[in-house]
Amino acid sequence: MFWESVIIAFEGLKANKLRSILTMLGIIIGVAAVVAIVSLGNGVKNQIEDSIAGLGSNLLIVTPGSVSPTGVRVVAGSITSLTYKDSQAVAREIEGISYVAPSASGSFQIVYGNQNWTTTVEGVTPEYMFVRNYSLSEGVFISNQDNITRAKVAVIGQTIAENLFGDVDPVGKTIRIKNSPFRVVGVLSEKGQSGGGQDQDDIIFVPLFTAQERMLGITHIRRINIQVTDANKMTQVQNDIGTLLRSRHKIKSDMPDDFTVRNLSAVMETAANTTSALTLLLGVIASISLLVGGIGIMNIMLVSVTERTREIGTRKALGATYNNILLQFLIESIVIGITGGVMGVIVGIFGSYGISYFAGWNTVVSIPSVVIAMSFSVAIGLIFGIYPARKAALLQPTEALRYE
Numbered sequence: 001m002f003w004e005s006v007i008i009a010f011e012g013l014k015a016n017k018l019r020s021i022l023t024m025l026g027i028i029i030g031v032a033a034v035v036a037i038v039s040l041g042n043g044v045k046n047q048i049e050d051s052i053a054g055l056g057s058n059l060l061i062v063t064p065g066s067v068s069p070t071g072v073r074v075v076a077g078s079i080t081s082l083t084y085k086d087s088q089a090v091a092r093e094i095e096g097i098s099y100v101a102p103s104a105s106g107s108f109q110i111v112y113g114n115q116n117w118t119t120t121v122e123g124v125t126p127e128y129m130f131v132r133n134y135s136l137s138e139g140v141f142i143s144n145q146d147n148i149t150r151a152k153v154a155v156i157g158q159t160i161a162e163n164l165f166g167d168v169d170p171v172g173k174t175i176r177i178k179n180s181p182f183r184v185v186g187v188l189s190e191k192g193q194s195g196g197g198q199d200q201d202d203i204i205f206v207p208l209f210t211a212q213e214r215m216l217g218i219t220h221i222r223r224i225n226i227q228v229t230d231a232n233k234m235t236q237v238q239n240d241i242g243t244l245l246r247s248r249h250k251i252k253s254d255m256p257d258d259f260t261v262r263n264l265s266a267v268m269e270t271a272a273n274t275t276s277a278l279t280l281l282l283g284v285i286a287s288i289s290l291l292v293g294g295i296g297i298m299n300i301m302l303v304s305v306t307e308r309t310r311e312i313g314t315r316k317a318l319g320a321t322y323n324n325i326l327l328q329f330l331i332e333s334i335v336i337g338i339t340g341g342v343m344g345v346i347v348g349i350f351g352s353y354g355i356s357y358f359a360g361w362n363t364v365v366s367i368p369s370v371v372i373a374m375s376f377s378v379a380i381g382l383i384f385g386i387y388p389a390r391k392a393a394l395l396q397p398t399e400a401l402r403y404e
Contacts (some may be wrong), residue, residue, distance in 0.1 A: 005136060006271070012338070018298065020300075023293075023297060023299075023336060023340075024296075024343065025339030026289055026292040026295070026296045027293035027297075027341060027377050027380065028340050028343045028347060029289055029344070030288075030289035030292070030344065030352055030376075030377075031290070031341050031343075031345055031348060031373040031376070032291035032344045033286035034290075034376075035348025035349060035365065036351040036352050036363075037283050038279055038366065038369035039348070039349075039352040039355075040352065040361060041275060041276070041278065041282065042091070042365075042366055043356070043363040044218065044361070044362065045276065052282060059132075059226070059228075060224065060226040060228060060230050060241065060261055060263055061225055061226070061261075062086075062226065062260070062261050062262075063082075063263045064258065064259055065081075065260060067127060081222050081249060081258040082222070082224060082259060083220055083258055084102055084208070084218055084221055085220060086102075086248060087102035090226065090241055090244060095237075095240075097133045097198070097226055097229065098227040098228065099127040099130050099225075099227045100127060100224065101127040101128035101131040101225040102221040102223070103128060103208065103223045103224075103225060104123045104126070104208060104211050104218065104222045105123065105222060106121055106215065108177050109177075110175055110176070110177055111172065112175045112176070115164045115166055115212055116164075117163050119159075119160060119203060119204060120204070121177060121203075121205075122204070122205055122211070123205075123206055123212060124205050124207075125144070125208050126144055128205070129141050129198070130361060131226070133226045133249075136155075136186050136188060137158075137189045137190075138169075138171055138186065139171040139184070139185050139187055140185050140186050140188030141155055141203055141205070142206070145207050146206040147210075148206055150209050150213060150214065152180060152181060152182045152210060153182060153184075153185045154182040154183070154185065154205065154206050155184070155186040155187070155188060155201070155204070155205040157187075157201035158191075159199055159201040159202040159203075159222060160201075161187050171185065172184065172280060178215055210319070222368075226241070234263055238261050238263050243390060244263055245257070259286050287376065293309075293377075294380040294381075295384065297336050297381055298388060301385055301389070305391055305392040308392075309395065312325060316397040323393075325389075325393040328392075329392050332385070333381045333382065334378060334381040334385065337379075337380050337385075338374075341373065341374045341378060344372060344377065345373060348365075349365055349370075357361060363402055372402065
């Protein structure tokens, strides 16, 4: 009886193709929208996590300037509260730290031959490469000796290498930064774009002391990049750094910090939670069309009951029970929900890949989202099919047979 009802349901769908497609359209759109939106949300979440992880694992960044109680940050560019000695003190006195890498940066025009390019030049120490997860495709990185001697050497990113040198090997060549000659000693491996869309390969590294004294004309630093040994110690190390710097800067207890310690793990967690919440909200909004599809199913099933009143009377007269009729119409309703759900999943998956291909956005199709969307489509078919099925099952044989 069960499989016979399934066959009858499919025959009914084939007999009224246009009506069946229009009935399933709400389910198809709803399921496709849920799958596509959740895939897009997962893609954005993964991109944010990869972007922040690409900056460095277990990373704390100390910058000058504080955050006011209103959440507005004091402009850091004009504040000189951090020094190289602060970074040394952090490395020396705080436990649970792998590397400490002070840095200072500015924007300069770079010239090689008849080519020029404007980019960020960052003064760093050797530890910077490990803290910020950089690697070399060729050559060497900045050394301690380069810093001590204020050497005019540079390590360039892939974007610089492509735009200034083309097919020429940059290592050993001389570029001019602020009209001063710098010898290229290394080329960074490609890192791609950050989560904010910034080109992480459009950068040049030079020795920190060289940048401070010969390019920027400053004695302070603009960041202290810190890698913590254990992710579970991030908060403790962050607090210890705050206590140490307040002591070094002689900040009174009733005064705010003149620096900010950012925990990128906390930033990543906050960003991931925000993305998940937004994805859930959009998924719920998209699922409203599933309810619309359910109303369509109920409507068409009521029409079907009306059209087949004499058939129902005949079956009851031949011995069909209440449960037989109820089961038949419930199965027909569920078949519509399942068929619409399957088609919706297919449309949603192709839609996700279409978004990724044409818009360039990262999408990740997850099995749970597909299962949940399919479960909803089946549930919608079942719930909205109960009333029409019950109405059909309650028809009296004599009245049904007399129906015109």
